[in-house]
Amino acid sequence: xxxxxxxxxxxxxxxxxxxxxxxxxxxxxxxGILKLLNLAHGDVLMVGAxxxxxxxxxxxxxxxxxxxxxxxxxxxxxxAMVGCGxxxxxxxxxxxxxLRRAPRIAPLISALGVSFFLxxxxxxxxxxxxxxxxxxxxxxxxxxxxxxPLNIWIIRIVxxxxxxxxxxxxxxxxxxxxxGKAMRATAFDREAAAMMGIDVDRVIVKTFFIGSALAGAAxxxxxxxxxxxxHFMGFSYGLKGFTAAVVGGIGSIPGAxxxxxxxxxxxxFSVGYIEDLTRGRLGSAFSDLVVFLILIVFMIVRPQGIFxxxxxxxx
Amino acid sequence: xxxxxxxxxxxxLAAAVLVTxxxxxxxxxxxxxxIAACTNVSLGFVGPLTGPVAFxxxxxxxxxRFGVQKYNKANKxxxxxxGGDTQLKAPVAxxxxxxxxADRKIMAIIGPSESQAVRVGGNLYEKAGxxxxxxxxTATDLTKGRPYTTFFRVVPNDAIQGPQVVAxxxxxxxxxxxxxxxxxxxxxxxxxxxxxxxxxARNVTVxxxxxxxxxTDFSSIVANVGNNVNVVVFATQNAxxxxxxxxxxxxxxxxxxxxxxxxxxxxxxFKPRNGYVSVFAPDLHFDRKARALIREYNRYSKNRTFGSFxxxxxxxxxxxMNAIARACADGTATRSEVTRLVRSTNIPSIxxxxxxxxxxxxxxxxxxVLYKITNGTYSPVG
Numbered sequence: 001x002x003x004x005x006x007x008x009x010x011x012x013x014x015x016x017x018x019x020x021x022x023x024x025x026x027x028x029x030x031x032g033i034l035k036l037l038n039l040a041h042g043d044v045l046m047v048g049a050x051x052x053x054x055x056x057x058x059x060x061x062x063x064x065x066x067x068x069x070x071x072x073x074x075x076x077x078x079x080a081m082v083g084c085g086x087x088x089x090x091x092x093x094x095x096x097x098x099l100r101r102a103p104r105i106a107p108l109i110s111a112l113g114v115s116f117f118l119x120x121x122x123x124x125x126x127x128x129x130x131x132x133x134x135x136x137x138x139x140x141x142x143x144x145x146x147x148x149p150l151n152i153w154i155i156r157i158v159x160x161x162x163x164x165x166x167x168x169x170x171x172x173x174x175x176x177x178x179x180g181k182a183m184r185a186t187a188f189d190r191e192a193a194a195m196m197g198i199d200v201d202r203v204i205v206k207t208f209f210i211g212s213a214l215a216g217a218a219x220x221x222x223x224x225x226x227x228x229x230x231h232f233m234g235f236s237y238g239l240k241g242f243t244a245a246v247v248g249g250i251g252s253i254p255g256a257x258x259x260x261x262x263x264x265x266x267x268x269f270s271v272g273y274i275e276d277l278t279r280g281r282l283g284s285a286f287s288d289l290v291v292f293l294i295l296i297v298f299m300i301v302r303p304q305g306i307f308x309x310x311x312x313x314x315x
Numbered sequence: 316x317x318x319x320x321x322x323x324x325x326x327x328l329a330a331a332v333l334v335t336x337x338x339x340x341x342x343x344x345x346x347x348x349x350i351a352a353c354t355n356v357s358l359g360f361v362g363p364l365t366g367p368v369a370f371x372x373x374x375x376x377x378x379x380r381f382g383v384q385k386y387n388k389a390n391k392x393x394x395x396x397x398g399g400d401t402q403l404k405a406p407v408a409x410x411x412x413x414x415x416x417a418d419r420k421i422m423a424i425i426g427p428s429e430s431q432a433v434r435v436g437g438n439l440y441e442k443a444g445x446x447x448x449x450x451x452x453t454a455t456d457l458t459k460g461r462p463y464t465t466f467f468r469v470v471p472n473d474a475i476q477g478p479q480v481v482a483x484x485x486x487x488x489x490x491x492x493x494x495x496x497x498x499x500x501x502x503x504x505x506x507x508x509x510x511x512x513x514x515x516a517r518n519v520t521v522x523x524x525x526x527x528x529x530x531t532d533f534s535s536i537v538a539n540v541g542n543n544v545n546v547v548v549f550a551t552q553n554a555x556x557x558x559x560x561x562x563x564x565x566x567x568x569x570x571x572x573x574x575x576x577x578x579x580x581x582x583x584x585f586k587p588r589n590g591y592v593s594v595f596a597p598d599l600h601f602d603r604k605a606r607a608l609i610r611e612y613n614r615y616s617k618n619r620t621f622g623s624f625x626x627x628x629x630x631x632x633x634x635x636m637n638a639i640a641r642a643c644a645d646g647t648a649t650r651s652e653v654t655r656l657v658r659s660t661n662i663p664s665i666x667x668x669x670x671x672x673x674x675x676x677x678x679x680x681x682x683x684v685l686y687k688i689t690n691g692t693y694s695p696v697g
Contacts, residue, residue, distance in 0.1 A: 005538050008567055012534040128369030130555045132584070141566035153566045226531040227562070228555040230367065236529065271535035284536055285499055285525035 007150050009272045010265070015156050015225055017264020018163030022218035023241025024248060024256035025170060026211030032187040032251035033207045034100075036107050040091060040114035042238015044212045047087055048080035048219030049229040050122055053131045055079045062134035069138060073158065073224065080216035088212025089205055097201075115234070122231040130230045133223040159221045166217060167257050170210070174253055183207055187251065240267075243295045249308025258306060267291050353643035357395040358383065358635055359415040360628075361408065361436065361447075362428030364400035367528055368552045370581065371624050372400070372428055375450055378625030379425055381615045382632040394636055397421060401428070403528070403552070405435045405501075412436030416443040422642075422653050423448065423635035425628060429552070430454030431501035437463030444651035448635055450628030453577060453595060454505060458675040465654045467676040469630045470595035473506045476577065476683045480548065480593055481513030483685060483696075484574060488591075490514075490545035494571070496524045496536065496560075503550035506576060510548055528553060533560045537567050544571040552578035554585040561587035577683070583620040586691030593683045596623040597666055601695055608665060623684075630670055634660045 023045060030038045055076045060066040067075070095114045099107045135155055144154040174180035185193040186203045194200045222237065223229045240263055248259025270290035274282050282289070304310045360379055362372035376398055383394045397418070399411035408427055415421050416439050424440055424447035427433050433452045440447045441463050448467045455474040457466060484490050493514055497507035511521045522544075524536050528551075537560070540547060547564065549557050557579035564571055565588065573590045580594040599605035612621075638656035642648035657672070664670040671679045685696040 008538040009535055012532075012538060015534070016532065123365060127373075128365035129373070130367065130370070130553070130584075132555055132558075136558075136562040141562050144566075146568065151567050222531070227559050228531050230529075232529070233531070268535045268538075272538050275539075283523065283525050284539070285527070287535075288527075 005272060007148075009268045011150070011152055011156065013265035013268030014160050014261065015264070016267055017244075017261035018160050019218045019221055019237065019260075020240050020244045020263050021167060021257045021260025022163055022214045022221070023237055024244035024260045025167065025253060026215045027242055027245040028248070028251055028253060028256040029183075029207050029211040031245070033183065033190075033204055034096070034107075035104070036096060037111065037242070038091075038096075038211075039108065039111040039238070040095075040118060041211070041215055042234035042236070042241065043115045043118035044084050044087055044091075044215040044234070045219040045222070045237050045241075046122065046229070046231060046234035047118060048084045048216030049223045049233065050126060050131070050219075050231075051080040051083045051216065052076040052220040052223050053126075053133060053229060056133055056138075062136075062138040065138065072138075073220075076220050076224075077162065077217055080220045081213040082216075084216025084219070085209040085213035088208040088215075091212075092205060092208040097204075115238075119231050119234070126231065128231065130228045132228045135224050135227055153225075155224050159225045162217070163221060166214060170214070171253060173210070179203070179206060240291065243291060245305075246295060247298050247305055249305030252305065252307040255305050255307030263291055263294070266294060353639075353646060353648055354393065355420055356393075356422050356639055356643075356648075357397045357418070357420040358632060359397045359399055359418070359421040359424045359426075361399045361411055361415065361424055361426035361432060362401060362451075362628075363403040364398055366402040366404070368403055368578070370554070370584070371451070371552065371578075374621050374625040375426075375428060375628035377616050378612070378621070378629040379632045381612055382629040383636070384615065385611070386633065386636050390640065392636070392640060394639070395420075396425075399426075401432045403429060403500075405431045408432035409435040409439070412439045416440065416445060421445070422639050422648065422650055423657070425450070425631050425635060427452060428624075428628075429502060430457060433457050433463065433466060434501065437466050441465045444649070444654055446635065446638070446650070446654040446657040448631040448657065450631040451577075451595070451624055454502060455509075456505070458677050461675055463676075467631075467634070467657055467660075467672050469634065469670060469678050470627050471681040471683055472677060473509065475681070476593055476595070477506060477509035478513055479683050479685070480510050480574065480576065481517065483591070483593075484510075484546050484548065485514055485517040485519050487696075488546060490519060492520045492541070492544045494522045494524055494540050494544050494547045496526060496547065496549045496551075498526055498528045498530075498549075498551045498553065498556070500528055500552065502552055502578065503576070507548070507550040510550070526556070528556075530556065531559060532563075534563050534567070536560075537563045537569060540564065540567075540569050540571055542569065544569070546574050547571045548574045548576070549579060550576045554579045554581035554583075557585045557590075557592075558587065561585075561590055577623075580622045580624075580686070582622060582691075582693050585688070587688055588690055590688040591685060591696070592688060592693075593685050594623045595681075595683055596627045597684045597695070598623055598686070598693065599626050599665065601693075602667075604667075605665060626665055630664060630666070633662060634670060637662055 026041050065072050095110045096107050141153050145152045182198045182203045244259035244263040245256050248255030270287040271284045360376050364372040401408035428451045430452045446465050453473045455472045495507045495511045497503040514521045557575040561573040575592040577594045579585050580592050638653050641656050642652040673679050686693045687696050
């Protein structure tokens with residue numbers, strides 16, 4: 001057993017999983033409240049990544065930033081979260097709210113339209129080139145924890161820690177605050193919540209703000225840890241985030257967290273071991289096969305996901 | 316339904332079929348030997364202007380436009396450039412090829428930039444008698460056996476790159492254990508396979524890995540790279556990916572260095588602490604004789620960072636314009652005439668010597684250039 005490799009894959013999987021979990025949380029929150037698959041969610045992540053790139057470039061670039069590195073990262077996170085939060089609110093207001101009473105296929109198509117609109121807007125504004133955060137210049141990759149087989153770059157630690165902090169913050173918000181209670185009530189029964197005096201529209205807007213802010217933060221974390229961003233990156237992260245949400249149980253917050261980490265670790269370990277397990281028949285290129293196979297298996301065997309509850313309909 | 320309505324519908328259908336077939340026939344008949352008025356001629360650029368390797372296409376079209384402007388000024392011609400974006404996708408490249416074949420003003424294709432775009436468009440250009448001169452398509456099979464008789468390239472092919480990389484990695488670097496990574500496309504898979512075969516033939520232990528062209532995280536691939544691996548050869552068209560890979564190797568404490576193939580050549584994007592890269596044409600920045608040309612280009616373009624992709628495409632443009640100008644000596648020209656004259660190209664090259672084509676359409680004589688990268692700074696090897 002190659003423990004060095006296992007530990008390293010664990011770290012890689014946790015990093016990827018943290019990002020997927022943040023995306024899955026947004027998917028789950030919005031689905032929980034509106035029963036809508038926000039297919040543009042991955043593209044909100046992409047916009048967040050570009051906001052971060054704008055901030056890092058504006059503050060002198062990675063090679064010579066005009067502020068301390070920690071402050072730069074905080075500013076990038078804040079900028080992307082606020083920017084994407086408002087973007088989410090705008091998407092809800094103009095693309096989904098007018099279709100709230102339409103058949104369920106209509107907002108789904110609208111979501112696809114928003115996705116293409118965001119991709120092409122960023123293409124128009126920033127061009128098609130891959131943009132680099134140049135994080136490797138900002139913080140050298142050798143700075144971090146190096147203990148036995150364990151090598152963790154400090155930026156990975158920042159990414160995993162911030163993702164967990166945000167997940168914990170969201171958990172507290174949903175379980176301990178008035179807004180969280182209103183969100184849970186709206187998700188349970190929108191009409192009954194309205195009759196109880198909850199301003200459902202406001203709750204929906206706030207849910208979109210929070211979900212999109214988390215996607216924006218995920219965009220920054222991707223840019224920081226992997227260096228490069230592009231205008232179509234949202235598709236892949238959106239798809240994997242959605243898979244994570246389904247595996248965890250769409251609509252469930254702990255489910256989204258678990259699903260994200262599960263998919264991240266599955267991806268990392270399949271890259272690491274798929275060749276050995278299939279005796280060379282399949283290579284690392286097939287890691288996505290494993291991820292989406294998990295999705296298919298869950299859709300067939302346990303469609304409600306690990307933390308979800310089966311939907312019971314009164315007849 | 317009334318009989319009249321059925322008859323009318325059938326009549327309309329028949330008319331539509333007749334019109335469509337007539338249009339198709341007129342397009343087919345018009346394409347093989349179009350006669351162009353030499354006062355309104357365009358070069359059709361076919362390359363990835365958007366998508367994951369947009370930097371490559373943008374650099375190429377910028378140098379092509381620069382070359383056209385310079386040529387027009389010197390020769391009082393009025394060549395224009397029409398851009399065709401392949402997005403690095405073969406089906407899109409075929410659509411672009413159809414569009415350019417049908418455009419009467421286009422007398423030569425500059426590109427396609429990518430080998431897969433040649434494979435899907437090469438026969439269309441051939442049927443139309445349209446010369447396609449690529450500044451970067453290096454796959455060996457594009458000229459082996461001459462599958463596309465109107466295809467030419469100004470850069471050497473992978474049959475030269477592969478053995479050169481093998482000789483350098485096994486010989487000069489003395490590597491005993493190598494990982495070869497492809498990026499799951501028509502360019503990198505044959506190249507990576509050829510390099511792997513060559514290295515194994517020299518008793519080097521080789522492991523193969525594969526990543527998607529859109530991937531930005533290679534940390535789990537890096538976990539598969541053993542501590543005894545000396546070199547990771549990365550056949551990629553994406554220089555930022557090569558940069559991320561080299562940094563993630565260092566992050567995980569791996570001693571292996573990255574050797575990037577020609578797609579990774581970008582001093583602005585691929586900046587490892589230690590590494591190598593091969594490229595099909597010398598970087599003009601290292602050539603004193605090219606300083607005036609670089610200054611002129613920098614005045615022309617806002618994008619001052621360039622590698623070898625742009626200048627090679629500049630040469631492809633010059634070859635095309637030279638052939639069209641010769642064909643136009645009597646005031647008119649056909650595409651076939653231009654193609655015939657491209658074959659006999661013999662013009663001074665900005666890389667030194669002259670540009671000539673072999674019977675297969677490859678440049679004569681030529682080889683890949685290797686660069687060593689130390690702390691992000693490039694220097695020619697040998």
